Amino acid sequence: MTFKHLFSPLKIGKVEVRNRISFQPHLTNFAVDCLPTERHMHYWGERARGGVGLIITEEMSVHPTDRAYEKLVEVFHPEVIPHFRRIADRVHEFEARIFAQLNHNGQQCDGTISRLPVWAPSPVPDVLFRETPKEMEPEDIEEVARYFGRCAVHVREGGFDGVELQFGHSSLARQFLSPLTNFRTDEFGGSLENRMRAPLMFIEAVRRAVGDDYTVGIRLCADEMIPGGLDLAQVQEIARRFEATGLIDFMDLSIATFYNLYLVEGSMHTPLGYTVPLAAGIRESVKLPVFCTGRINDPVMAEKVLAAGQADMIGMCRALICDPFLPKKAEEGRMEEIRYCVADNQGCIGRMGVNKLLGCIQNPAVGLEARWGEGSLRPAAVKKRVMVVGGGPAGMWAAKMAALRGHRVDLYERGDELGGQVLIAMKGAGRDEFGVIARNEKAQLDRLGVTVHLGVEVTEAMVLEQAPDAVIVATGSVPKAHPVAGADGPAVFNVWQVLEGEAEVGQSVCLIDYDGHHRATSTAEHLADRGVEVHIITSSLFVGAELGPLQDLYLTRQRLLQKGVTFTPDIAVMEVTGEAGDKRVKGFNVYSNEWGEWGPYDSLVLAMGQEVDDRLYKALKGKVKELHRIGDCVAPRKVDMAIWEGHKVGREI
Amino acid sequence: MTANGLSVVVLLREVLDPRPPVRLAGGGVMVREPGPRRLVNPADLEALEEAMLLAEGRGARVTAVAVGPGRRLEDGLRLALAMGAHRAVRVDGPGLWEGDAVARARVLARVVEILSPSLVLAGARLLDRGDDPAPALAAAGLGLPCCTPVVSARVGDGEATATRKADRGARDVVALPLPCVLLMEGGAREPRYPDLDAVLAALGAPVETWGLPELGLPERAVGEHAALLRPERLVHPRPDPTPVPTPDPDAPAFERIRTLLSGGIRARAGRVHEGSAGEVVEGLLRILEEEGLLQGAAP
Ligand SMILES: Cc1cc2nc3c(=O)[nH]c(=O)nc-3n(C[C@H](O)[C@H](O)[C@H](O)COP(=O)(O)OP(=O)(O)OC[C@H]3O[C@@H](n4cnc5c(N)ncnc54)[C@H](O)[C@@H]3O)c2cc1C
Ligand SMILES: Cc1cc2nc3c(=O)[nH]c(=O)nc-3n(C[C@H](O)[C@H](O)[C@H](O)COP(=O)(O)O)c2cc1C
Ligand code: SF4
Numbered sequence: 001m002t003f004k005h006l007f008s009p010l011k012i013g014k015v016e017v018r019n020r021i022s023f024q025p026h027l028t029n030f031a032v033d034c035l036p037t038e039r040h041m042h043y044w045g046e047r048a049r050g051g052v053g054l055i056i057t058e059e060m061s062v063h064p065t066d067r068a069y070e071k072l073v074e075v076f077h078p079e080v081i082p083h084f085r086r087i088a089d090r091v092h093e094f095e096a097r098i099f100a101q102l103n104h105n106g107q108q109c110d111g112t113i114s115r116l117p118v119w120a121p122s123p124v125p126d127v128l129f130r131e132t133p134k135e136m137e138p139e140d141i142e143e144v145a146r147y148f149g150r151c152a153v154h155v156r157e158g159g160f161d162g163v164e165l166q167f168g169h170s171s172l173a174r175q176f177l178s179p180l181t182n183f184r185t186d187e188f189g190g191s192l193e194n195r196m197r198a199p200l201m202f203i204e205a206v207r208r209a210v211g212d213d214y215t216v217g218i219r220l221c222a223d224e225m226i227p228g229g230l231d232l233a234q235v236q237e238i239a240r241r242f243e244a245t246g247l248i249d250f251m252d253l254s255i256a257t258f259y260n261l262y263l264v265e266g267s268m269h270t271p272l273g274y275t276v277p278l279a280a281g282i283r284e285s286v287k288l289p290v291f292c293t294g295r296i297n298d299p300v301m302a303e304k305v306l307a308a309g310q311a312d313m314i315g316m317c318r319a320l321i322c323d324p325f326l327p328k329k330a331e332e333g334r335m336e337e338i339r340y341c342v343a344d345n346q347g348c349i350g351r352m353g354v355n356k357l358l359g360c361i362q363n364p365a366v367g368l369e370a371r372w373g374e375g376s377l378r379p380a381a382v383k384k385r386v387m388v389v390g391g392g393p394a395g396m397w398a399a400k401m402a403a404l405r406g407h408r409v410d411l412y413e414r415g416d417e418l419g420g421q422v423l424i425a426m427k428g429a430g431r432d433e434f435g436v437i438a439r440n441e442k443a444q445l446d447r448l449g450v451t452v453h454l455g456v457e458v459t460e461a462m463v464l465e466q467a468p469d470a471v472i473v474a475t476g477s478v479p480k481a482h483p484v485a486g487a488d489g490p491a492v493f494n495v496w497q498v499l500e501g502e503a504e505v506g507q508s509v510c511l512i513d514y515d516g517h518h519r520a521t522s523t524a525e526h527l528a529d530r531g532v533e534v535h536i537i538t539s540s541l542f543v544g545a546e547l548g549p550l551q552d553l554y555l556t557r558q559r560l561l562q563k564g565v566t567f568t569p570d571i572a573v574m575e576v577t578g579e580a581g582d583k584r585v586k587g588f589n590v591y592s593n594e595w596g597e598w599g600p601y602d603s604l605v606l607a608m609g610q611e612v613d614d615r616l617y618k619a620l621k622g623k624v625k626e627l628h629r630i631g632d633c634v635a636p637r638k639v640d641m642a643i644w645e646g647h648k649v650g651r652e653i
Numbered sequence: 654m655t656a657n658g659l660s661v662v663v664l665l666r667e668v669l670d671p672r673p674p675v676r677l678a679g680g681g682v683m684v685r686e687p688g689p690r691r692l693v694n695p696a697d698l699e700a701l702e703e704a705m706l707l708a709e710g711r712g713a714r715v716t717a718v719a720v721g722p723g724r725r726l727e728d729g730l731r732l733a734l735a736m737g738a739h740r741a742v743r744v745d746g747p748g749l750w751e752g753d754a755v756a757r758a759r760v761l762a763r764v765v766e767i768l769s770p771s772l773v774l775a776g777a778r779l780l781d782r783g784d785d786p787a788p789a790l791a792a793a794g795l796g797l798p799c800c801t802p803v804v805s806a807r808v809g810d811g812e813a814t815a816t817r818k819a820d821r822g823a824r825d826v827v828a829l830p831l832p833c834v835l836l837m838e839g840g841a842r843e844p845r846y847p848d849l850d851a852v853l854a855a856l857g858a859p860v861e862t863w864g865l866p867e868l869g870l871p872e873r874a875v876g877e878h879a880a881l882l883r884p885e886r887l888v889h890p891r892p893d894p895t896p897v898p899t900p901d902p903d904a905p906a907f908e909r910i911r912t913l914l915s916g917g918i919r920a921r922a923g924r925v926h927e928g929s930a931g932e933v934v935e936g937l938l939r940i941l942e943e944e945g946l947l948q949g950a951a952p
Contacts, residue, residue, distance in 0.1 A: 231906075
């Protein structure tokens with residue numbers, strides 16, 4: 001397949017971008033002392049090398065009152081310039097272009113970090129940060145405009161190719177534009193003309209500061225998707241008016257607000273390309289190049305959107321966090337080598353709000369490109385015969401990395417397909433895309449000539465007989481056999497049995513959720529989809545306690561409610577009793593200490609934890625030349641750690 | 654066309670049972686064997702059922718022709734005989750089926766030429782690969798009219814009338830002069846279940862095997878030599894994303910979000926008919942007839 005549109009160049013303002021793929025702005029938490037770092041340079045450099053046309057940096061702060069996160073770059077300090085230069089040089093080395101995203105987050109900010117009052121058009125707190133802001137005085141607005149201008153100069157001096165002003169889902173500018181957050185009665189509020197006044201001042205200040213021969217654009221929120229907020233029709237008008245000033249060169253788009261953040265980084269439960277109609281709507285109203293972003297994670301879809309005239313530029317954020325080389329692979333027709341993002345949100349956005357460094361469950365090298373980036377893999381000095389036991393994500397990654405380094409690798413899996421628990425996880429309601437994690441790697445194993453033995457249960461005797469140079473045990477974990485008293489009684493099942501279709505659950509089920517993650521909720525939904533009446537009991541404050549940072553909580557709860565699932569939180573379950581058809585759950589409220597009994601249910605489903613399957617490891621310990629243990633069989637965790645450890649051992653063995 | 658009335662040829666093709674997962678081998682150019690279950694394409698068996706109904710009604714003579722490599726298809730032919738087919742022919746030979754649809758169409762065309770039936774029937778789609786252009790290409794090569802996907806067919810004197818599926822549940826009714834090729838939509842009929850006597854009788858019945866000599870085709874005219882396209886690589890397809898519909902800007906935010914998240918799949922709205930039991934039954938029959946789903950019922 002050739003991508004005629006995707007790989008045609010585009011003139012954006014004064015710069016020519018070599019193709020239609022833009023690495024969209026996203027926080028990284030890589031900044032140190034509010035300055036860009038080497039980590040940033042290698043991170044963006046890797047994407048430039050991977051063939052992306054344009055890079056837009058993470059949002060960077062233009063003013064001291066804007067500290068939404070601990071680790072932001074503050075562009076108003078001139079110290080950023082030499083750092084920017086190093087970054088720009090690296091990106092230009094690979095013929096990519098780079099814009100800086102400049103932002104003031106307004107009310108979507110944390111004054112306890114900046115130790116300053118939060119600034120906003122009106123004193124209404126943001127739903128997430130919940131801090132009542134100071135209503136900006138006209139001189140505050142002028143000050144922010146001045147700072148925008150100053151920062152843009154720093155960006156230009158730093159050798160970047162352009163600036164993007166964040167007027168999108170999290171920005172002071174949007175708060176001025178939107179009737180949701182702007183209740184002013186002066187010349188900055190009321191009519192659309194007035195509401196556009198402050199954002200226009202920001203644009204004018206930037207244009208004045210950088211001159212006419214520099215590229216400036218905005219990222220506009222195409223639809224706030226909240227009652228009383230901006231909708232597409234209003235934003236079309238706003239877009240037309242911004243364009244009419246002649247001061248901007250492109251229109252990047254985002255969607256939603258912090259009321260509905262789950263729409264900003266749509267998880268696998270949102271359709272691919274879910275914002276395409278909005279981009280198409282804006283593109284109808286303006287002539288400037290329009291960007292479309294949101295779950296466009298593969299070049300085929302990107303090409304279709306461009307060919308259909310729905311956008312001029314395709315924004316890919318997570319797709320390139322996951323595989324920096326997606327553009328190059330697509331251009332060279334190496335489609336089956338692309339590692340597709342699955343929108344689980346665990347490794348990237350899931351780590352941002354909690355102050356961890358950006359990562360990706362499928363790409364251990366994120367943020368560590370200097371050490372683990374392209375070209376860092378060295379052939380093994382001694383070529384070994386490596387035996388990998390267990391075809392889950394840990395085993396597959398270990399096998400892949402070892403094979404890449406020239407080892408002779410045999411991968412053993414007792415099941416008849418590679419993937420391990422991923423194959424079970426993908427059977428949960430709406431979790432099909434999780435299976436792509438395994439699919440991505442299968443293709444690589446084929447390509448690298450790893451010998452895969454399916455349907456073979458590896459025993460101690462087998463290993464000793466084959467006497468490989470190194471053994472990597474990745475035998476995974478299984479549901480806890482006896483997580484609670486009575487678990488061995490009749491009609492008590494675990495999540496695996498339900499998802500594998502091995503459980504006769506009857507018509508009413510109580511699911512005990514000690515997981516807080518998709519393991520529990522996607523199983524509950526799976527049952528509800530089949531007409532089963534489901535009640536969930538959890539010891540947490542609410543069901544799906546781990547899903548918030550992944551932007552999956554809202555829609556999961558919505559779907560469960562729509563499907564008639566009911567919840568009891570706060571309960572520590574101590575015993576399950578009764579016969580099939582008359583199952584009961586006994587426990588106490590962890591806050592009030594009151595005991596209670598729930599039931600009767602036809603059956604019970606337990607999501608109450610995993611235990612390691614380390615039998616092979618223990619049997620082999622001390623008996624083979626070189627023994628490694630990785631993934632869930634070390635301690636039951638999640639895919640990110642399985643892949644991390646598989647990657648690491650494959651590199652080091 | 655045979656002198657004493659209608660003759661029908663039904664093509665039987667083998668497909669992979671898509672339920673057990675398929676594994677690739679040889680660096681992705683082959684499907685790994687053994688393991689996958691194979692069966693006669695269900696839509697082809699339905700076409701055979703249609704042929705048997707014609708045979709019963711019009712005294713047609715039915716020839717089942719197995720097209721595709723391997724002896725396994727002989728089981729399919731014996732099933733066809735048990736279901737009532739009069740003659741069974743297996744067409745196979747070294748490399749005969751290794752080419753693309755164009756190459757396979759050439760062989761099919763030759764088979765039809767030799768048997769010169771009034772009607773050729775086959776399933777419109779293969780259970781595993783979906784479309785098979787070969788029967789339609791063969792029809793084109795022979796200059797025969799071809800109709801697909803056919804939900805029901807009637808055969809009159811020198812003419813067939815086929816009801817074919819069109820967009821959005823609509824139906825076209827097409828008249829074709831005989832001889833012609835009809836590719837039958839699956840799911841419209843249930844192939845008959847042969848009784849034990851018939852199965853036992855079929856076990857001993859003759860199955861003809863035709864190779865290149867019987868077909869009278871030179872080796873260079875078939876298989877890989879005749880193919881225009883060569884497979885480079887087989888990969889599992891990525892699921893196709895469903896397009897997202899544009900939300901109505903006047904709708905409330907909750908509805909706009911719902912539209913964006915719907916991914917475009919909406920169940921077709923049903924119609925509700927009310928009335929007495931008799932009226933409802935009559936209404937239902939009328940709909941079934943309009944949709945071309947009823948056959949053999951009194952008008
Ligand atoms: C329903 C469900 C939902 C989940 N959802 C998520 C999620 O949303 N996000 C997330 O990050 N994680 C999730 N997980 C957890 C995740 O799947 C696991 O953490 C991960 O698969 C662990 O990988 P692994 O390779 O270490 O082990 P496993 O995936 O357990 O693989 C081990 C493999 O080894 C094989 N094996 C064992 N012993 C032998 C032997 N002797 N010989 C040959 N083969 C052997 C097993 O058959 C198995 O295939 C979920 C798990 C489940 C069950
Ligand atoms: C970790 C992370 C951080 C983000 N931070 C920003 C940001 O600082 N500014 C911004 O405009 N968008 C931000 N976004 C939104 C992305 O630019 C993009 O719109 C979104 O991820 C959807 O695109 P995708 O499906 O290609 O990932 C962020 C996204 C992620 C995943
Ligand atoms: S962590 Fe998941 S959602 Fe985030 S980039 Fe990686 S694969 Fe995509």
